Every structure is written in C-alpha cells, then in structure tokens.
Amino acid sequence: PALPAPDVAAVAAVHRTALSQGAPGALTRIDEGPRSYRVATGEADTAAHTPMDTGRRFRVGSVSKTFTSVVLLQLVAEGKVDLDAPANRYLPEPLPDERITVRHLLSHRSGLYDYTNDMFYNTVPGFEAVRNKVFSYQELIDLSTARPLNNTPGAAYSYSNTNFVALGAIVEHVTGTPVATHYQERIFTPLRLKHTSYVHPRTTISGSYARGYLRQDDTTLPLVDSTEQTVSWAQSAGAVISNAKDLNRFFSALLSGKLLPEEQLREMTTMVPVTADGKQSYGLGLRGRTLSCGTTVYGHTGTVQGYYTYAFTTSDGRRSMASLANTSNNGTVNTTLGATLDASFCGTDPA
Numbered sequence: 001p002a003l004p005a006p007d008v009a010a011v012a013a014v015h016r017t018a019l020s021q022g023a024p025g026a027l028t029r030i031d032e033g034p035r036s037y038r039v040a041t042g043e044a045d046t047a048a049h050t051p052m053d054t055g056r057r058f059r060v061g062s063v064s065k066t067f068t069s070v071v072l073l074q075l076v077a078e079g080k081v082d083l084d085a086p087a088n089r090y091l092p093e094p095l096p097d098e099r100i101t102v103r104h105l106l107s108h109r110s111g112l113y114d115y116t117n118d119m120f121y122n123t124v125p126g127f128e129a130v131r132n133k134v135f136s137y138q139e140l141i142d143l144s145t146a147r148p149l150n151n152t153p154g155a156a157y158s159y160s161n162t163n164f165v166a167l168g169a170i171v172e173h174v175t176g177t178p179v180a181t182h183y184q185e186r187i188f189t190p191l192r193l194k195h196t197s198y199v200h201p202r203t204t205i206s207g208s209y210a211r212g213y214l215r216q217d218d219t220t221l222p223l224v225d226s227t228e229q230t231v232s233w234a235q236s237a238g239a240v241i242s243n244a245k246d247l248n249r250f251f252s253a254l255l256s257g258k259l260l261p262e263e264q265l266r267e268m269t270t271m272v273p274v275t276a277d278g279k280q281s282y283g284l285g286l287r288g289r290t291l292s293c294g295t296t297v298y299g300h301t302g303t304v305q306g307y308y309t310y311a312f313t314t315s316d317g318r319r320s321m322a323s324l325a326n327t328s329n330n331g332t333v334n335t336t337l338g339a340t341l342d343a344s345f346c347g348t349d350p351a
C-alpha cells in the first residue's frame with residue numbers, strides 16, 4: 001500500500017517544538033526514489049549564528065551500530081563468523097561468560113554492563129574527562145567486565161554499548177583489518193556515501209557540519225559546545241559521522257537488500273519487542289518502530305554529546321527519513337524529535 005505523502009508542515013512544527021525545548025537547531029530529510037523533502041530550522045552554529053541546512057554532517061552516535069552490524073553480517077555470509085558461536089572464539093581476550101554468543105552481542109542480550117552508565121553519570125565532567133581520550137577496545141570491555149552481567153546471556157534485552165565495542169574487536173581480530181577500512185570498502189564506497197566517514201580518533205568533522213551542544217545537568221547553565229571529541233568511548237558503537245542524505249541512502253539500500261544476502265538480512269530484521277506495548281523492537285543492530293498509522297519502520301537512533309539522531313526506512317527501503325537535533329542530555333527534545341517519524345511516514349502529526 002502506498003504511504004500517505006509526508007506532512008512537511010508537521011515536520012517543521014516538530015522542529016519548532018524541539019527548539020522551544022532547548023535545541024539550537026534541527027533538520028529532517030525524507031527521500032523517496034527521486035523525490036526528497038527537506039526541512040531545516042534554527043542554527044548549526046550558535047556563536048556564528050549560522051543557519052541550519054539539511055546538507056550538514058553530524059555525529060550519528062548509535063546509528064553506527066547498524067553499520068557495524070552490516071560488516072559483521074557480511075563476515076557471517078562469508079563464513080568467517082558463526083552467529084551462534086561463542087564470542088570468545090573470535091576475541092583476543094575472553095569475555096567472562098563463555099555462553100555469550102555473537103548473536104547475543106548484536107541483539108543486546110549478552111548481559112554485558114554498559115560502562116557509559118558510570119562514565120557519563122555526571123554529564124559534562126564525564127564528557128570533558130574523555131573527549132580527547134583514545135581508548136582501546138579492551139580498555140572499554142574491561143570497564144564493563146569490572147561489573148557483573150546484568151542478566152544471564154540470552155535471557156533478556158539490555159541495551160549496552162559494550163556489545164558493539166566487542167563486535168568491533170571481533171571484526172578486527174578476525175580480519176586483521178581496522179573497522180574503518182571495512183566501513184569504507186563494504187559500505188561507504190559502494191553506496192557512494194561521500195558525506196560519511198569514520199575518522200576515530202580524529203576530533204574534527206570535515207566539510208560542512210552542524211556544531212553540537214551538550215546540555216548541563218544543571219539546566220540553568222549554558223549549553224557546552226561538544227562538537228570536537230574523539231568519540232573513542234564508543235568507536236564501533238557510535239563514532240560514525242554522516243549526513244541525512246547518506247543515512248537515507250544507507251538504510252534504503254540495506255532494507256532493499258543491496259548490502260546483505262537475503263539470509264543475513266532476514267536474521268537482522270527478525271525483531272524482538274523491547275517495549276511492553278510492542279511498538280519498539282530490536283533485531284541485530286537494528287531498531288524497529290511501529291508508528292501511529294501501523295507502519296513499521298526500521299533504522300536506529302543515536303545519542304552522542306550534542307547530537308540526537310533518528311534514521312529510519314520502510315520495510316522495502318522505498319521511503320527513508322533522517323532527523324537531527326544538535327543538542328543532547330535533553331530527553332524532552334529527544335522524544336519530541338521522534339515525532340518526525342509519524343509526520344514523515346504516516347503523514348500526520350500525532351495529536
């Protein structure tokens with residue numbers, strides 16, 4: 001069934017609400033075949049008063065997890081990794097529980113504790129302490145395994161950055177090649193994602209980009225410009241830089257079967273509900289959301305200091321949307337920005 005046309009006015013209204021709640025700027029781009037709809041609001045740089053525009057690059061945070069999942073699942077298709085083998089078969093140093101499988105890592109069911117809970121307990125001091133740091137995968141895994149598992153491996157969904165750091169370590173240990181090379185050769189180059197890069201541990205963003213502004217825990221204090229950082233605390237769990245057009249092309253290509261063989265795409269899109277109402281689900285490095293009109297879209301969200309991202313597409317990849325608000329540590333803005341999904345795919349602004 002054809003989708004209703006995107007409600008561009010509703011997208012603009014969502015942006016305005018996000019700005020009223022503290023975001024300096026917001027952008028949304030919808031792509032459907034040759035057609036695109038673009039909405040940019042507010043500022044990309046609050047010091048220079050540069051207006052936001054939809055071509056600007058930004059840090060995509062956990063949307064990176066879908067890129068990592070594609071690389072891993074291509075290795076599965078190539079017979080180099082077995083989804084249901086113990087992760088320890090492919091790691092230089094063992095995780096504390098042999099029962100953790102590669103699939104557990106991809107579906108956030110390993111039980112591994114998320115070290116960012118401690119790292120960013122105090123938002124700005126935590127960020128300032130790591131923004132110029134370079135971590136090894138093992139250092140991050142060690143931060144996690146210093147704590148007990150949240151659950152028995154396989155028993156429950158429990159979102160953890162540690163899972164996709166371990167997957168980055170697996171990719172590099174199995175292939176002897178950095179994840180940056182795999183992203184470039186397996187995804188960025190074939191899809192011509194010219195505005196997408198993985199430059200860890202470089203702290204700067206090349207080309208035209210939006211600056212990011214982190215809200216302090218004491219919300220009466222001014223926003224902190226958090227644009228420059230290594231994102232080494234996340235790496236294969238959150239350090240990709242991209243823009244809306246590229247993210248739309250990536251998710252559209254993924255769901256229309258251009259990046260993975262049918263068997264691996266089926267594994268990736270086998271979703272498990274993660275909310276009581278069943279409207280949110282998780283597959284392998286992929287989020288599912290069932291919207292107010294009943295349409296289910298597939299993609300990922302992202303949160304990195306100064307940047308909230310939503311990047312989703314329809315099950316056939318025909319229509320894709322990417323939205324950014326250039327602030328974070330502001331749950332109200334994050335929730336508000338999610339309403340661009342309904343406006344883009346259901347054609348209505350949820351009342």
Ligand SMILES: C[C@@H](NC(=O)[C@@H](C)NC(=O)CCCC[C@H](NC(=O)C[NH3+])C(=O)[O-])C(=O)O
Pocket residue numbers: 060061062063116120121122123124126161214234237238300301302303304305306307328329330
């Ligand atoms: C949730 C999101 N996950 C991600 O994108 C990953 C990469 N980000 C995080 O785990 C958030 C780290 C803290 C951000 C900081 N918050 C604090 O420091 C809170 N004390 C901030 O909001 O910028 C996802 O999967 O959609």
